[in-house]
Amino acid sequence: MTTSNGNPVGRRRIGILLFDRVKTLDFVGPAEVFVEANQRVDGYELVLLSADGADVTTSMGVRIGVHAAAADAGEFDTVIVPGSEFVPGVFDDPAILGAVLSLSTRTRRMASICSGALALAATGLLDGKSATTHWKFADYLASHFEQITVQPDSIFVRDGCTYTSAGVAAGIDLALALVEEDHGADVARAVSQLLLVYMQRSGGQSQFSASLRATPPRTPVARAVASYVNADPSRPCSLADLAAYANVSTRHLTRVMQAELGMSPLEYVTSMRLDLATGYLESGRSVAQAAADAGYSSPVAFRRAFVARLGVTPIDYQRRFQTTRREESQAV
Template identity: 60%
Template structure:
């Protein structure tokens, strides 16, 4: 966490361009604005490559305060996204503006498909990054030197950070505020903005039921419906196989082919999603484990740590915004 006096106002530069997605920059900007009322303050500067107003993807015209050349030094550069990343960030003026502003910034954060712009400027070479799940394959194909973490909500690799879409940009902004001013300020901002959770960057963009390809067989569709309806039930592989009148071996093979997972792993993933919702709503670790169908708190902690790389108690301490819980 950096120490700053009240007089020092870090400048947050938001680079806008034609086709920019409004939620990608309004959300993070509001986080910094609210944080500024609880700390030494931030100055938010809207910038475009040439200093002219831009037209957003909604057709709304947005004014700016400076061109990239005249923006001066920044503490943080925010590069929002667009629905047409490969065409927008093929514009040499936009890419040069990113490169120029990054050279005058302490850190740079790309929101959603803004990662394509930061990548086009050469700032993600050899780094970890993410973007909206719709575009992760495109990002990896267009920039093979980047380690694309397709399921991450956000990544921070040195001075460059990236996030998935819309709400994840708020999560990333809160993480940057926490780095600047500590967790109490970040939690208070999240609470004021009615953001229920400040999620960790390594939390998945997907719940278990949204992973994988569209289901091809009625067998897997039926099994996932049974599990999704009540993950806490004692779903053994044998019981699930009997549900669709096949062998355990056959069911396991079909689920691996379609979902890249086993019946047991799928059940565990669904129980984790359910348990996280209980943690979010105030249950203790023991209560969440029991209600989600885990055999013991130890089994829950082991599964939770495997997915999130932190314990359930740490999750509640670090990322709960609206309540303070005592996790047991």
């Protein structure tokens, strides 16, 4: 039942489509988010589904009982399709794809976790849309479904009423985002506290920190400089400082770092500082203090770098993703 503006009345029904060899954390993590949200708003009814109503066995070998067959389950506010390590084979099953397509006609929002995006793609639900998946399935999704704009680095992507997320723990991020859409940031923040996780990361945030995105350095010069920066990104790290540390010319260092890491020495420093400062924000330090402690020359310089990567200001990020109201009041 919905109101005149299309919003659901009462509890929102959340359907999760399970199947043999489903990845356990892909559906347990998001499910716990909605269950914990009920401690604040009693806003969700969780319904576990399978294509034929039979129990399923997860990738861990755990047998899971479901509530109903997909065809018999009625209408939903949100349907979630979790992923599996056994793809694309798992989603070659016509019964699973038929269930996905059928459920998509009876729900307000369609979502996938991890490789579950392949099921949405195979049924045409992502045609002409942007989407993401676990990084190790991103190339497959892009090459086999050229009509989809794949965003391989994103934590989650919303395109209209369709949501896709990266692997495993990113499903928790997506579920928190859905709770925030439904009931506001206060409820989503309370759920994150109950689960002892941070408020969800931005959907556009990379799946990796800068240190993990960078190609591991091979040569002694690049390794030495990368280790020096990683040890303390906040220390003075001009190009001349780094070249002197490595005992090479600035020109040679720039050439080596570009070849090894795909970025200049100063770009690498900026990336490491931004990761450090973001962590400080999440722990509750003010924007000015996070900028100073991470080695930025000013909060303005930090803000510019932060917006360039994440698309939001540091203060907006902290207000949305901090874990307590006390931390929010300390942000300046």
